[in-house]
Amino acid sequence: MVKKFLILFSVIVFMGNILSCKVKGGEKKIDEEIQLPQPKTRGKISLEESILKRHSVRDFSKRILSREQISQLLWAAYGEKHDAKTGATKTVPSAGAAYPMETYLVSSQGFFHYFPQNHKLVKLKNIDLRSSLSKAALRQGCVSSAGVNIVITCVYDRICGRYKKRGIKYAYIEAGHIAQNIHLQAVCLGLSSVAVGAFSDEAVQKVLDLPNDHIPVYIIPVGYPKKK
Numbered sequence: 001m002v003k004k005f006l007i008l009f010s011v012i013v014f015m016g017n018i019l020s021c022k023v024k025g026g027e028k029k030i031d032e033e034i035q036l037p038q039p040k041t042r043g044k045i046s047l048e049e050s051i052l053k054r055h056s057v058r059d060f061s062k063r064i065l066s067r068e069q070i071s072q073l074l075w076a077a078y079g080e081k082h083d084a085k086t087g088a089t090k091t092v093p094s095a096g097a098a099y100p101m102e103t104y105l106v107s108s109q110g111f112f113h114y115f116p117q118n119h120k121l122v123k124l125k126n127i128d129l130r131s132s133l134s135k136a137a138l139r140q141g142c143v144s145s146a147g148v149n150i151v152i153t154c155v156y157d158r159i160c161g162r163y164k165k166r167g168i169k170y171a172y173i174e175a176g177h178i179a180q181n182i183h184l185q186a187v188c189l190g191l192s193s194v195a196v197g198a199f200s201d202e203a204v205q206k207v208l209d210l211p212n213d214h215i216p217v218y219i220i221p222v223g224y225p226k227k228k
């Protein structure tokens with residue numbers, strides 16, 4: 001009886017491991033949930049000051065970003081809010097409230113998918129993909145040196161189903177809203193950023209092993225500026 005139970009238990013554990021780990025190119029795919037801290041709605045500097053201070057920075061220091069900073073950046077990018085009065089549910093506008101974007105985070109700590117509904121990150125890979133991502137972005141140094149890269153992708157079916165070809169334009173505009181929120185939030189956190197549009201969509205998809213319908217639109221490297 002005990003032996004049978006042990007065999008059954010080993011089989012369950014083995015199957016569980018197979019289901020939760022997809023091995024690809026030697027990289028284990030994991031599924032670890034990380035609850036992000038509650039984002040703040042009051043900052044140290046004004047909106048006007050962050051607009052004034054924002055500029056592109058392409059050389060970052062090695063300093064790691066805190067979980068609070070990452071939480072704040074992702075919330076500003078595509079986080080949720082619940083405003084009963086206005087009905088607005090996200091930090092950015094979206095044509096027809098379709099919200100077709102999916103955001104990912106690439107850092108020295110691993111590769112993560114952001115889930116705005118519960119403000120969680122799901123760790124997909126335990127390795128630092130910044131250098132590989134940089135190669136997919138014409139070897140731009142800002143991508144490999146940034147503390148984090150926020151990768152904005154679009155699931156075009158979610159927007160083109162309703163708006164057909166025009167949905168593509170709407171997706172690009174929405175990516176711009178997201179990017180600007182990240183840039184301004186970064187300044188408020190004492191961080192810097194740059195917009196990166198020069199990359200191979202296919203190479204980025206391959207490096208990150210993204211689902212086929214998550215098409216990369218924009219990469220926003222963020223970090224502490226390197227002191228000169």
Ligand SMILES: Cc1cc2nc3c(=O)[nH]c(=O)nc-3n(C[C@H](O)[C@H](O)[C@H](O)COP(=O)(O)O)c2cc1C
Nearest residue numbers: 054055056057058137140142194195196197198199
């Ligand atoms: C759509 C878009 C794509 C961009 N792509 C890149 C890029 O691939 N690499 C880069 O270093 N800067 C990129 N930039 C940043 C611009 O070069 C930068 O914003 C511009 O030179 C103005 O400088 P400022 O951001 O400091 O005001 C991009 C900006 C936009 C809006």
